[in-house]
Structure formats: structure tokens, C-alpha cells
Ligand code: KG4
């Protein structure tokens with residue numbers, strides 16, 4: 001019988017120190033230590049994030065091993081995020097992973113963070129359908145760093161069909177939330193305050209961007225202009241209209257994303273659609289895709305469970321495991337990178 005592989009995944013590309021252990025595709029533990037200190041600066045401070053990763057990694061690894069109820073010598077491979085992300089935090093994760101792999105004398109596997117968000121769908125029971133998407137499928141990868149439509153032909157054969165021309169959708173969420181006085185990261189707060197809001201109260205226009213690309217900077221400016229204009233007449237404008245403002249922003253973003261994905265399905269003839277990345281935790285975006293798929297029987301959608309949408313170690317571990325199965329190992333000489341290279 002084939003041996004069941006145990007892989008540890010280490011994620012440190014931004015401000016979450018995340019470590020997970022998986023056995024084959026099943027998650028044994030999934031530890032996340034969030035660095036809450038960045039809230040007070042309104043965004044991630046790379047230097048602080050690096051220092052905190054140094055402090056938290058050992059803690060997270062020990063917790064992950066203990067929750068998984070395994071012995072460290074049972075681990076077959078170490079996988080970690082090599083990029084894209086913040087260089088300082090990535091370097092901390094890389095040196096930690098290299099030392100662990102040397103100490104335990106087990107293979108080292110490097111992971112592309114963006115690819116890992118997509119491959120999170122291959123963790124057992126990671127999405128709402130509890131099934132793996134069949135290849136090929138389209139993936140809307142929406143996070144703090146990226147906004148992409150990807151054609152996924154196989155685990156490591158992916159093609160970018162569209163991307164943002166300016167801000168990522170996560171960045172737009174966070175910046176607009178900040179304009180509305182919400183703290184960092186604003187995406188989940190904007191989602192929360194939308195709950196009782198009326199999404200048609202404020203009308204924003206959509207940009208006309210060619211092909212399958214996106215643009216979010218115009219929306220940011222529209223919200224800023226509206227808020228500044230209204231505040232001149234009523235200094236409580238934002239406070240009084242917070243829910244409606246949040247709901248209106250969310251609604252237009254969801255429409256923009258769905259429109260482009262619809263275009264991508266028609267262009268490629270692929271109607272299996274997965275969502276991935278932190279922003280795919282957004283309730284309104286999920287609702288838009290669910291409703292559309294209900295009306296369009298050709299569509300099959302895959303929504304990640306929220307713990308596998310935002311940054312996590314399990315997505316790094318599954319990507320490492322899939323590389324191990326394909327015997328793609330890395331040397332100790334690898335160095336982190338900040339920008340997305342092609343897949
Ligand atoms: O994938 P992720 O955890 O980290 C990156 O790889 O960037 O995504 C983080 C982004 C942040 O911009 C955060 O505000 C956004 O995801 N986010 C959300 C929600 N949860 C996280 N945006 C909107 N609604 C949410 N519920």
C-alpha cells in the first residue's frame with residue numbers, strides 16, 4: 001500500500017504566521033497566528049512583520065505538530081512560501097523552512113503563494129461542495145495582492161487570462177474601508193457592516209476595461225469624491241450611511257468580478273468556476289456567484305471554506321504535497337521573490 005505522506009506547510013508572505021500539517025490531502029492541524037499590531041498603522045509594516053514571524057514561527061510549528069498528534073520525525077517534507085510577498089517576512093519563513101528540512105533530513109519544497117490559494121481546492125473537504133474541481137477549470141483568484149482570472153489546466157499548469165491593471169480588489173476593499181473610518185484589514189469589516197445595508201443607495205459606475213482585465217482605482221476615487229462632497233454638508237454622513245455605503249461598494253465589486261468571469265466562461269467554454277484568495281471570503285461576492293450559478297445550469301462553482309480562502313498553512317502544505325507526488329523537489333539555494341512570476 002502507498003505510504004501516506006505527511007507534509008508541513010509554512011506561510012509567512014505577509015502578516016499571518018501560518019503552519020499546517022496535512023496527511024495526504026487531509027488537514028491534521030491548521031495554526032494561524034495573526035499579527036494584530038499592524039491595525040494601529042493602518043497596514044502591514046514589513047519590518048515588524050518579519051520580527052514577529054521570527055518570534056511566532058517556532059510557536060506555530062510546535063502547536064501544529066502537537067495538534068496533529070504526530071512526532072516531528074514522522075514528517076516527510078517541508079513546504080514553504082517562496083513568493084510572491086514581502087521579502088523580509090518571506091526570508092524569515094525560508095530560513096526557518098530550510099533549517100527544519102536540514103534538521104529533519106527531509107526534502108524541501110517551495111510554493112508559489114498565488115498557486116497555493118488555487119490549489120487549496122484540493123485539500124480534502126476544503127470547499128463548500130466537498131469535491132475537487134475537475135480540470136480544466138477557471139479560477140477567480142482575489143486577494144490583497146492579486147486579482148486574476150486563471151485557467152487551471154492541471155495542478156501546475158496554469159494560465160493567467162486576466163488581471164488587474166491597477167489595484168488588487170483586496171487593496172480596493174481595504175482602502176475604501178479606511179476612507180469610511182474602518183480599521184485594517186478593512187475587507188472583512190466592510191463585509192460585516194454591509195449586512196443591513198441597502199446596496200442600491202449609492203450608485204457607482206463601472207470602468208470599461210477591455211478583455212478579461214480589471215481596474216479598481218476608479219471606484220476608489222468615486223467613493224472618495226462622494227464621501228468628501230457629502231461630508232462638507234453633513235459631518236455625520238459616513239456614520240449615518242455606513243451600512244448603505246459598504247453594501248453599495250460591495251455590490252458593485254461583486255458585479256464587476258462576476259461580469260468578467262462570465263466573459264471568461266464564454267470565451268473559453270469552461271463553466272467550472274472556482275473562487276480563491278482572501279476576498280473570496282466576502283459574503284456578497286459569494287452570493288452573486290451562487291445566485292448566478294443557480295440560474296445558469298451549465299455553471300459549477302467551487303467556493304473555498306473561509307479558513308482556506310484567507311492565508312493559511314494548509315494551502316502551502318497541499319501544494320508541497322502535490323509537488324512531492326510529482327517529485328518536484330528544490331535545492332537549498334532558492335531565494336524568495338516579491339512579485340508574481342508566471343506560473
Ligand atoms: O489571501 P489573503 O488572506 O492575503 C493575500 O494573499 O493578500 O487576502 C487578504 C485580503 C485583504 O485585502 C482582506 O481585506 C481581504 O482579503 N478580505 C476580505 C474579506 N476577508 C478578507 N475582503 C472582503 N470581504 C471579506 N470577508
Ligand code: ZN
Pocket residue numbers: 113117143144277278310311
Ligand atoms: Zn494570500
